[in-house]
Amino acid sequence: MEKIMLTGDRPTGRLHVGHYVGSLRRRVELQDMGEFDKIFIMIADAQALTDNSDTPQKVRDNIMEVALDYFACGIDPEKVTIFIQSQIPQLTELSFYFMNLVTVARLQRNPTVKTEIQMRNFEKSLPVGFFTYPISQAADITAFMGNVVPVGEDQLPMLEQTKEIVRKFNAVYGDVLVEPEILLPENSACLRLPGIDGKAKMSKSLGNCIYLSDEPEEIQAKVMRMFTDPGHLRVEDPGKIEGNTVFTYLDAFSRSAHFVEFLPEYADLDALKEHYQKGGLGDMKVKRFLNAVLQAELKPIRERRKAFQKKIPYICEVLETGSREAERVAQDTLDKVKRAMQINYFENDDFVNSQVERFGK
Numbered sequence: 001m002e003k004i005m006l007t008g009d010r011p012t013g014r015l016h017v018g019h020y021v022g023s024l025r026r027r028v029e030l031q032d033m034g035e036f037d038k039i040f041i042m043i044a045d046a047q048a049l050t051d052n053s054d055t056p057q058k059v060r061d062n063i064m065e066v067a068l069d070y071f072a073c074g075i076d077p078e079k080v081t082i083f084i085q086s087q088i089p090q091l092t093e094l095s096f097y098f099m100n101l102v103t104v105a106r107l108q109r110n111p112t113v114k115t116e117i118q119m120r121n122f123e124k125s126l127p128v129g130f131f132t133y134p135i136s137q138a139a140d141i142t143a144f145m146g147n148v149v150p151v152g153e154d155q156l157p158m159l160e161q162t163k164e165i166v167r168k169f170n171a172v173y174g175d176v177l178v179e180p181e182i183l184l185p186e187n188s189a190c191l192r193l194p195g196i197d198g199k200a201k202m203s204k205s206l207g208n209c210i211y212l213s214d215e216p217e218e219i220q221a222k223v224m225r226m227f228t229d230p231g232h233l234r235v236e237d238p239g240k241i242e243g244n245t246v247f248t249y250l251d252a253f254s255r256s257a258h259f260v261e262f263l264p265e266y267a268d269l270d271a272l273k274e275h276y277q278k279g280g281l282g283d284m285k286v287k288r289f290l291n292a293v294l295q296a297e298l299k300p301i302r303e304r305r306k307a308f309q310k311k312i313p314y315i316c317e318v319l320e321t322g323s324r325e326a327e328r329v330a331q332d333t334l335d336k337v338k339r340a341m342q343i344n345y346f347e348n349d350d351f352v353n354s355q356v357e358r359f360g361k
Helices: 017-033 056-073 089-101 104-109 111-119 133-143 153-173 216-224 245-253 256-262 269-278 283-308 312-340 350-359
Strands: 004-009 038-043 081-084 148-150 181-183
Touching: 004 017, 004 133, 017 038, 017 056, 017 148, 017 245, 017 283, 038 056, 038 312, 056 081, 056 283, 056 312, 081 312, 089 133, 089 153, 089 312, 104 111, 111 133, 111 153, 133 153, 133 312, 153 312, 216 283, 245 269, 245 283, 256 283, 269 283
Parallel strands: 004 038, 004 148, 038 081, 148 181
Antiparallel strands: none
């Protein structure tokens, strides 16, 4: 069996450091390892429209923002297929067939859907498209026979629902679809990077993000506003690491080389944490170190992004070519699905011949 990866992002804004440590950085590593036969990366504009239907220009404009972030982070179109979800009509047809395999009650129990509904205040006016997006996501994954899906921790319930749909389809119609495996970030701090305000989720709508394209002064200002330990009032006070956003970001980003360059008086992050917990280490010193780390990590990404901003026609060509390739692959899967469901009436003469035999000449 081929090893195929499918992943993607909603084009509702520029990508932030949560996307980077949660998935993007890992995608580049996996792409360069050469262990996958195919890698598909989807810009999920159709999914973004489920809760942005009245602002289509926002979604349209952010297609390029996301693409630029991909290229800036090192996604290589020679090694992966980047495509736009709405350009693949087969995904919509697959979603429609999969709807028959899922109950309303099951969708209502999906923890990710429940959380997202509350975040968007959809309790009283819930768009059907948004409610059913776990089914759409299952179509996205299965259309490309994706058997490895790198996700953040918050997406685990979505992948479980995809697995259920695959099992139900194969049980009813025969073994056609591939059940995906979940690939979580190896670093636990990257499972769900909090916002700079300490809230559990970094979100564009909450305004608590550090974007990959932020300028140096923006990064510094956001780091300095970052939530720490509210009980650590004086330098000499013992501080808490748990729930301290600054240390969570250091867990996700810092490496040994950063200590050598920016904070040589500490051997590593464990030594820094130990000093903070004992007392005698101020928040500002730790924040200045985090700022130096983030500046070092994000500078090359920001510079590559600015270079790619001068190559927009090339990026558009990559997206169009990738969408054509994705449509070809999705059509192949759809053909198999329709054969299994016995709705491929005019693919050959089998239907005509069977009906002639049934009713007589």
